[in-house]
Amino acid sequence: MKNQTSITSVLLMSLSDDQKTIHVLFIFFLLIYLMTVFSNFLIILLVVTCAHLHTPMYFFLGNLAVFDISSSSVIGPSLLFHLNTQHWSMSFPECIAQVFFAIYFAGCEVYLLSSMSYDRYVAICRPLHYPKLMSLETCFKIVSLVWSISFVVPLICTLCIRRLTFCGPNFIQSFFCDLPHLFQISCSDAYINILVTSIFGGVIGTVAFVATVYPYVRIFRTVLKIGTSDGKSKAFSTCTSHLTVVTIFYVSVTFIYLIPDTSNLLTLNRVVTVIYTLITPLLNPLIYSLRSKDLKAALQRALHIHRLHPDTTTRR
Template sequence: MRNQTPITSVLLMSLSEDQETIHVLFIFFLLIYLMTVFSNFLIILLVVTCAHLHTPMYFFLGNLAFLDMSYSSVTAPRMLFALSAQHWSITFSECKAQMFLVTYFASAEAFLLSSMSYDRYVAICRPLHYSQVMSWGTCTQMVAMVWSSAFLTPTIFTSCLRRLTFCGPNFIWNFFCDLPHLFQISCTDPTINFLVLLIVGAVLSTIVFIATFYPYVRLFRAVLRIGTSDGKSKAFSTCTSHLTVVLIFYASVTFIYFVPDTSNLLTLNRVVSVIYTLITPLLNPLIYSLRSKDLKAALQRALHIHRLHPDTATRR
């Protein structure tokens, strides 16, 4: 019979037992995290300060950069501390808080990507009405809905956790806390919670998935009707970056939440979790910055002004 004493701490899985490997991982993930924060912050700074980037597309991109920076900051600093101190134990309250924030930012990113899909659809399929349909008032309301609606999913999941008793074992097979991991350490039957997770996740995922990809179905149909190959190329190039980010996001989420945690897939699951929580927030700004001429031009202009007026830039 299990010990019914509630657990007060959770032991996360170490990424390695070899000291040399741990040092290499710490340096590697530290560089990844610093690059993630810097690149996403740079996009936010350019979007805010450059007048020609004050468009709906870059307004959404600035919010995506803030989301990626926040999402990475939920898991990376704690993992870096654990690697440096070799202390993989966290309090149960911290574990639940991390679960809430991971779910919140993942939900917000899914909602935001669907909004960005609609923006690309309007820009290509209804260019003459774009400024009217995607007005600043509409964009602001859409982003406000994204940030507020994202609270729904973690709130439901956190409420369901109240019916569970957590008395051990307190070991989680990953380097951060997520909802399925908490079910594994419950000494109460989590079947109802799994059903709630499945139903809510399936309903929301289906709605958001359709809202994200349906605009692309209509968009591709419209692009295929364009007579010239040059016109098709220009139309596809305006949405390639966003579609790439969407595919990476859904591929990672599908593997983490819909592939069972079998013993044969534990290592692969951790690798995908690292990619999803650390690598993807860095890839997003790189994908957009490499594909966007406007962003590259804004960065070049900012660097040129700094070289011409270094004293002024410093005083500012």
């Protein structure tokens, strides 16, 4: 059943009423967004062009960079537009589209983090079988599956929204369109819709979380059996970056969606939401770049080549 709605737009919550603060926030978020796009694009470029980075771990990292650029672009440009124009409104179809793609790319990241956990498990616990289990063909299949199955939850959420009636008010307690806030402004009873999306999202999220954490239980057991401290340190070092990214992601999601959105926690919730939607996509490439010797070496080699041949492109 198609929804019947009398509202044509939604009114978003402004991040500040002070003009100077707005200007500062605009510059800050613009820099964050540009740095996010640049750093993630740099990782994609290095993974594609450097032969020694053509491994499963960096193949997954390249896809994570694509998801980070995409998820940041779902919210970043829109937020910058609202900050610059001071018009905190969005058409209803644009709002639904933002909800769909925000959930979609979040799902992609969840499933990809699970895949990266499996990759680390095979590399540490079954190193002799690693070339066979994590072949290039297998990696392509895994990533293709991630891109495909991530459509399920946002599609269900969108269908649930389309079954609701929206007749006003149209004010959302967030600086971007989010599913829980859309349910709150619905004129019809959204209990069934909330129940359906919670069940699907909860089940899929729990499965993805277990699939991410369980390989590390096996990894820790294997690493603890290593006799030398150097061997343990080397094994753990290959997992540190991924564990850090997983921790930041799940802590942010847990706080935003599982902790009640009360007035006492409203400011803190907005801060965590900004970190999750805009800061995390920038932190991911920085974390991997700081921890990965291969990425550092690839970047240094690329800069060295550019210094040796600065006007090759110009001559052509």
